[in-house]
Amino acid sequence: MEEEEEESKNLEKLLQWAANLGITDSPSSTTNENPCLSSSSCLSHTLTVSNFPENGGRGFSALRDLTKGKLILRIPKPALMTRQRLMEDDHKLSLAVHKHPSLSSTQILSVCLLYEVGKGRSSWWYTYLVNLPRIYDVLAGFGEFEKQALQVDDAIWAAEKAVSKAESEWKEAKILMEELKLKPQLVSFKAWIWASATVSSRTVHIAWDDAGCLCPVGDLFNYAAPGEESNGFGDKISANLQRLTDGWFEEDVNSYCFYARENYKKGEQVLLSYGTYTNLELLEHYGFLLNENPNDKVFVSLDPGMYSSSSWPKESQYIHGYGKPSFALLSALRLWATPPHQRRSVGYLAYSGCQLSADNEMSVMKWISNKCHAILKNLPTSIDEDILLLSTINKIQDFNTLNKLEKVSLAFGSEICKFLEASGLQNGKNGGVLSLSVKSKLSIGRWKLAVQWRLRYKRTLVDCISYCEEIISSLSSKNDPG
Numbered sequence: 001m002e003e004e005e006e007e008s009k010n011l012e013k014l015l016q017w018a019a020n021l022g023i024t025d026s027p028s029s030t031t032n033e034n035p036c037l038s039s040s041s042c043l044s045h046t047l048t049v050s051n052f053p054e055n056g057g058r059g060f061s062a063l064r065d066l067t068k069g070k071l072i073l074r075i076p077k078p079a080l081m082t083r084q085r086l087m088e089d090d091h092k093l094s095l096a097v098h099k100h101p102s103l104s105s106t107q108i109l110s111v112c113l114l115y116e117v118g119k120g121r122s123s124w125w126y127t128y129l130v131n132l133p134r135i136y137d138v139l140a141g142f143g144e145f146e147k148q149a150l151q152v153d154d155a156i157w158a159a160e161k162a163v164s165k166a167e168s169e170w171k172e173a174k175i176l177m178e179e180l181k182l183k184p185q186l187v188s189f190k191a192w193i194w195a196s197a198t199v200s201s202r203t204v205h206i207a208w209d210d211a212g213c214l215c216p217v218g219d220l221f222n223y224a225a226p227g228e229e230s231n232g233f234g235d236k237i238s239a240n241l242q243r244l245t246d247g248w249f250e251e252d253v254n255s256y257c258f259y260a261r262e263n264y265k266k267g268e269q270v271l272l273s274y275g276t277y278t279n280l281e282l283l284e285h286y287g288f289l290l291n292e293n294p295n296d297k298v299f300v301s302l303d304p305g306m307y308s309s310s311s312w313p314k315e316s317q318y319i320h321g322y323g324k325p326s327f328a329l330l331s332a333l334r335l336w337a338t339p340p341h342q343r344r345s346v347g348y349l350a351y352s353g354c355q356l357s358a359d360n361e362m363s364v365m366k367w368i369s370n371k372c373h374a375i376l377k378n379l380p381t382s383i384d385e386d387i388l389l390l391s392t393i394n395k396i397q398d399f400n401t402l403n404k405l406e407k408v409s410l411a412f413g414s415e416i417c418k419f420l421e422a423s424g425l426q427n428g429k430n431g432g433v434l435s436l437s438v439k440s441k442l443s444i445g446r447w448k449l450a451v452q453w454r455l456r457y458k459r460t461l462v463d464c465i466s467y468c469e470e471i472i473s474s475l476s477s478k479n480d481p482g
């Protein structure tokens with residue numbers, strides 16, 4: 001409770017601080033007038049900060065009905081936390097950073113952020129910094145147990161790569177952080193994960209710095225995938241070319257401006273597209289995923305001969321999150337299922353997305369369906385088991401204890417035991433109540449994300465099997481009308 005009160009006070013201070021910097025949700029403001037300068041909050045016309053437990057937590061809701069395309073928030077350049085700004089304000093930082101030209105722009109921004117945190121209350125950005133999340137669930141922070149809970153090799157590999165990339169970037173940046181005499185806890189790997197996750201999940205794009213910049217108040221928008229509102233999950237992907245983000249820097253007003261991506265009713269959450277991401281990419285960069293993500297992709301491994309039967313790049317051959325094989329995957333498999341000596345003559349049909357013959361289409365559909373079945377069979381748990389496990393994880397999170405452990409362990413056997421082992425928790429001999437440490441609570445959150453991810457993956461494969469079976473049955477009935 002105390003924590004909540006403190007968070008709400010900090011937020012109030014942030015909105016007032018932002019108002020003093022000219023950040024505003026007033027649609028009529030220009031650079032020359034700052035209607036919020038004397039106000040106690042930069043928000044009063046368009047947006048208010050609310051909590052959306054199921055959709056990103058802290059975010060914005062509409063204060064009134066909003067129209068698509070309307071300017072909803074403006075952050076003047078001096079309020080943007082850029083590398084340039086931080087270094088201009090601190091000569092010592094600037095001198096030290098310039099001695100390390102091999103560090104990447106995002107490594108430098110992460111160091112600058114930690115350096116600013118190290119200043120505590122004396123930082124000009126203090127009011128902003130105390131409102132940043134304390135933890136992130138990005139892949140780079142996944143421990144061994146959480147990585148394995150992803151179950152799918154590609155995903156485990158992506159998590160391992162994220163961890164090792166973070167480790168090597170941290171080691172490279174450590175010398176600079178030590179030169180800057182950061183406190184040991186700010187030089188730790190844990191602090192590095194925090195800083196680099198802040199950078200990857202909260203920066204916005206600016207043309208003059210490829211690290212992007214931190215955008216106070218503007219970074220409170222939660223995410224909706226681009227195209228979501230026009231597609232509907234399961235519908236055909238809209239051919240409309242939409243802008244992938246809803247905010248950009250505008251030179252004429254010297255501000256970062258955010259626009260409503262659709263019409264919103266008063267009270268609805270106002271969301272922002274950060275770009276097009278698969279669920280695994282969302283986990284990697286932002287530490288969350290969407291149950292219905294129109295941009296999700298499931299890659300299935302093909303035999304080398306299948307890749308070489310067409311010129312489609314590997315990354316274009318996948319199954320859409322809603323279960324349909326991608327255009328390129330279908331095209332490649334149609335060619336592969338054609339005898340090699342006939343491939344040239346039907347190539348133009350395959351590349352334009354046409355079916356080649358009923359037999360060819362049926363063998364392609366059977367191949368994909370068998371492949372999906374085989375993948376599902378090889379995974380350690382079924383969809384039903386994952387659903388049950390998720391509901392148990394939810395209960396554990398609700399009560400913050402592991403209750404009636406023996407009963408739970410019976411249902412989920414090894415995975416629960418592995419969690420207990422990984423968290424250093426002992427299974428009470430009598431199956432009694434175990435209180436969870438902060439570390440275990442964090443681990444449970446990541447474990448849940450891993451289970452949600454693999455469940456979505458499995459559902460896509462099941463949807464793909466249904467898709468293939470529908471095509472097979474419709475082609476069979478055409479072939480054999482009797």
Ligand SMILES: C[S@@+](CC[C@H](N)C(=O)[O-])C[C@H]1O[C@@H](n2cnc3c(N)ncnc32)[C@H](O)[C@@H]1O
Nearest residue numbers: 055056057058201202219220221222223286288
């Ligand atoms: C730019 S911040 C958005 C504001 C954030 N909720 C906060 O409290 O500061 C991005 C982070 O918000 C969370 N988030 C954004 N959109 C989400 C969504 N649709 N579902 C779940 N979490 C989301 C993720 O933790 C992500 O890393």
